[in-house]
Amino acid sequence: MKLRIKITKDAGIRFISHLEYVRTIERAIRRAKLPVAYSEGFNPHMKFSLASALGVGVTSEAEFVEIELAEEIDLPSTMIKLAVNLPTGIRILAADLADTKADKLMAQAGGADYKVVVPCREDCNWQAAVDRFNEAESVLFQKPIPKGRGMTKEIEVKSFIDHLEAERAGDNLQLTFSCKITPTGSMKAAELLLVLRDSFELPLLVEKADILRTDLYAVDKDGKKMPLLKPEYIA
Amino acid sequence: MTKQFPIDILSQVQKPARYTGGEFGSIIKTAEDTKVSIVLAFPDVYEVGMSYLGFKILYHILNKEEGVAAERVYAPWVDMEAKMRENALPLTSQETGKTLRDFDFVGFTLQYELSYTNILNMLDLGQIPLFSKERTDEDPFVIAGGPCVYNPEPLADFVDFFIIGEGEEIIVELMDAYKQWQSEGLPGGRSEFLQRVVRIDGIYVPSFYDVEYLPDGKVAKVKANNPMAPAVVKKRVVKDMNTISFPTAPIVPFGEIVHDRIMLEVFRGCTRGCRFCHAGMVYRPVRERKPELLKQLARELVDNTGYNEISLVSLSTADYSCLAPLIHDLITELKEEKVSISLPSLRVDSFSVDLAKEVQAVRKSGLTFAPEAGSQRMRNVINKGVTEEDLMNAVGAAFESGWSTVKLYFMIGLPGETDEDILAIAELAKAVQYKYFQVTGHRGAKVTVSVSSFVPKPYTPFQWKGQDTIEEIRRKQMLLKDALKVKNITYQYHDSVTSVIEGVFARGDRRLGKALYLAWQRGAKFDGWSEHFSYSRWLEAISDCGLDKAFYANRDRDIDEIFPWEHIQPAVSRAFLWNEYQKSLREELTEDCRHGKCSGCGVCPNLDVKIIDWKEQGHDEAKN
Incomplete structure (x- = not known):
């Protein structure tokens, strides 16, 4: 049996790293005494994983944890036990139970939605820039290779993010968009901001961007969003 | 929020x-x-x-x-x-x-x-x-x-x-x-x-x-x-460690910290009486927690933190009187929950090796021992009651149990130290290597010799003693380096400029406040991190205040000199400390008052406290 939980990474803890987030959940699971399956061997580790890594500084309303269980559990009471053992920056939104052999959520995730609020100079024609992005056939970006010592690889932005919505809110521009996750990779929301600033002359204060992942989901053959969890438990 | x-x-x-x-x-x-x-x-x-x-x-x-x-x-x-x-x-x-x-x-x-x-x-x-x-x-x-x-x-x-x-x-x-x-x-x-x-x-x-x-x-x-x-x-002192509250729901950080595990304090104080050791003098007397209480605290700590490791901490955990049964009980209770027990330090004896074997049943990372000095003469000077035989028994037991990596801690710059005493460190390291050959029939034991330089501290018997100059320490470091050019022996030391400033402030007076302020104004911070420490900045700050580093660090003091710190009292008597200093010059040992006779340090009568040792007092509750 696998327990799958949808949780948040709230603003207060946005700056903990992915590894720190994983360790934090692991310790909460231990405190809540969930009957988790462990790997064999001298250094047994808990069998659990996250569906998708989130960049440091990004908040999320859609993180997914997948935990292999050693015994059956009662979903509602287990979720209450876990909730009290999580730090304030992590809330449980939903959960379900699935067969151990079910596809890993990591493999199922096909896309993520984002909402970005970013300061943008007032005297700019932001609408025109956004229109140009939406109409462009191809937008290329030199994506840094992780630990690549400044080396980059060229990616096609439009294959991940086809369209974005924008509106002005005071000094800020609010952008909403969907970003595809493919077996070969994806693109970070922060990278899109760099593209808009550097290739579309949008005067964004990228360092001050407040990025929120609003959803993570599977995508079916027709490109339709499919929820990752069955609606078994809603907090 | x-x-x-x-x-x-x-x-x-x-x-x-x-x-x-x-x-x-x-x-x-x-x-x-x-x-x-x-x-x-x-x-x-x-x-x-x-x-x-x-x-x-x-x-x-x-x-x-x-x-x-x-x-x-x-x-x-x-x-x-x-x-x-x-x-x-x-x-x-x-x-x-x-x-x-x-x-x-x-x-x-x-x-x-x-x-x-x-x-x-x-x-x-x-x-x-x-x-x-x-x-x-x-x-x-x-x-x-x-x-x-x-x-x-x-x-x-x-x-x-x-x-x-x-x-x-x-x-x-x-x-x-x-x-x-x-x-x-x-x-x-x-x-x-x-x-x-x-x-x-x-x-x-x-x-x-x-x-x-x-x-x-x-x-x-x-x-x-x-x-x-x-x-x-x-000083204030808690008379009984069993009656004060210990935190069982400490903060669990997100990121990795230096000691990222449960810290369970088993006792406070240490009366082994090593003459260089500040903690051993100022935290007296020994007061143990009951094994039953420790087991209860461990249970609550595991439940509340989710950590999977408990470190049993104190100044010398291997000296806890009921340690073996305590470790046994903790391991038995917590094994299923994948919680391991660790010891921050080992004594130089085979008892400690047996414990290490028990707590790290699987992982054979290196073992660390602290003989502190290379020659028996020098170990007597510092009242480290350890012999070469003790060390050989300890490493022998470790090698027999499958360890092949040993780290040895030493200090140089100790009072009365000669070049022979320095070279004895190298001899001891080689003897440890040879012991591995004797035990296993193979060569190739990895021995790390880690050497720090001694800083005299207030309220220790060496508070009267001048610290070696930086030049002398460097000379001794090089002497040892030459003697340790041996395959599979690693020599670790670091330039001792930080210990000079540590020495100045350890036995300094109020006038140094000015130097501290000046150094800070000129950018000093994180001085304990060598990449931020500037020796020249400190020397200038001290001399710009009209002070002299050698006056504080390198000068031998007279029997009747009044120290700047004597109106603050950890309650070890000055007469005891002076007597210990004189005994060190005669290379005489003083026994641990916990098991032997009272050494007359004055702490118990001065503070109206007493040693609490559960085994000595017949409270060996962990035995069953």
Whole structure:
């Protein structure tokens, strides 16, 4: 049996790293005494994983944890036990139970939605820039290779993010968009901001961007969003 | 929720989670629940400060008190400090984001002398006037505790008062005194509060004392200038470790900290009497917790933290009288939950190796032993009651059990040390290597020799002794380096310029406050981190104040010299320390009073306390 939980990474803890987030959940699971399956061997580790890594500084309303269980559990009471053992920056939104052999959520995730609020100079024609992005056939970006010592690889932005919505809110521009996750990779929301600033002359204060992942989901053959969890438990 | 630094700043610094709080177990009280606020300030970076057990204890004890809110703050790393100064952002607490200036108390811990510049830097970033005399009724009281308070004099200008000794009880008395003063409407301002707290045993208010100096710079006398101030401030000590509260729901950080595990304190104090050891002298006497209590605390700690490792901590855990049964019981209870037990240090004997075998049943990482000196003569000088035979038995047992890597800790620069004593370190390391061949029939044991340079500390028998000069230490390091050019022996040492400044401040006086201030003004901070330490900056700061480093560090003192720290007392008598110093010159040993006869250090009668050893007293409850 696998327990799958949808949780948040709230603003207060946005700056903990992915590894720190994983360790934090692991310790909460231990405190809540969930009957988790462990790997064999001298250094047994808990069998659990996250569906998708989130960049440091990004908040999320859609993180997914997948935990292999050693015994059956009662979903509602287990979720209450876990909730009290999580730090304030992590809330449980939903959960379900699935067969151990079910596809890993990591493999199922096909896309993520984002909402970005970013300061943008007032005297700019932001609408025109956004229109140009939406109409462009191809937008290329030199994506840094992780630990690549400044080396980059060229990616096609439009294959991940086809369209974005924008509106002005005071000094800020609010952008909403969907970003595809493919077996070969994806693109970070922060990278899109760099593209808009550097290739579309949008005067964004990228360092001050407040990025929120609003959803993570599977995508079916027709490109339709499919929820990752069955609606078994809603907090 | 906490007030946080802006996104753009946090996204540009290393390890931003150091600054954002919100860890599981942190306690945030509302303004209505906060009558008295105190921020526990650790003058080093988050990962170091979060590993400090003393603050876990005080955080817990203080927050248990009604109306008291204890929060935390750490020294921002240099990248963050630059951003804060650039954007005029003050230093704030982890819990509520309150600026240091707005607390009632800012409490620093003095763990090592080289953190003192960070204290000034944190006060400055927290918008608090650096000098006590410049603070007004609007400012918090800046207080300090910890091991370095047994000579707090270099910080006398900056700290309003010091807490001497163990903090569990006195910190509550202090909070009560503040509440009382507050309920009366804070009459008389700061100076009246100081008059009140000085009546609490264990509180030292430096401004209530004047120091007079002789023409040669030594102390002539230290005299109280306030009728309420006691002539001598004795340390506070908890009589029975079984009756005070120990935190069982400590904060669990997000990121990895230095000691990222449960720390369970098994006892306090150590009476082995190593003559170089400050902790061994100032934390007397030995007081053990009952094994039954420790097992209960371990259970609660595992349940509340989710950690999978428990470290049994103390000054010398292998000396805990009921250790073997305790470890056995803990392992039995916690194995299923994948919780392991670890020991921070081992004694040089085969008993310790057996324990190590039990606690790390699987992983065969290296074992570490601390013979401290290479020759038997030198080990007698320092009263390290360990023989070469003990070491050979210990490493022999380790090699028989499958270990092949051993680390040995030594000190150089010890009193009366000759070149033969230095070379004996190399001989001992080679003997350990040969032992591996004898035991296993193979060559190739890996031996690491780690050497630090000795710094004489106040309230040790060597407080009269001059420290080796940096030139002499370097010569000895090279001598040993040459002697250790042997395959599979690694020699670790580091340039000892930091220990020179440590030595100056360890036995320094109030006049050094000026040098501290100057060095800080010229950029000194994180002096314990070699990449930030500038020896020339320190030498200039000291000499620009008309002071001489050799006067403090390298000078032998006379039998009757008055030391700057003698009005603060850990209660070991001066006569005992002098006698120990004389015995060291005669290479005579003193036995551990815990099992042998009383060594007459004076602590028990002076403080009305006694040794608590469960086995000696027939309370071997863990046996069953």
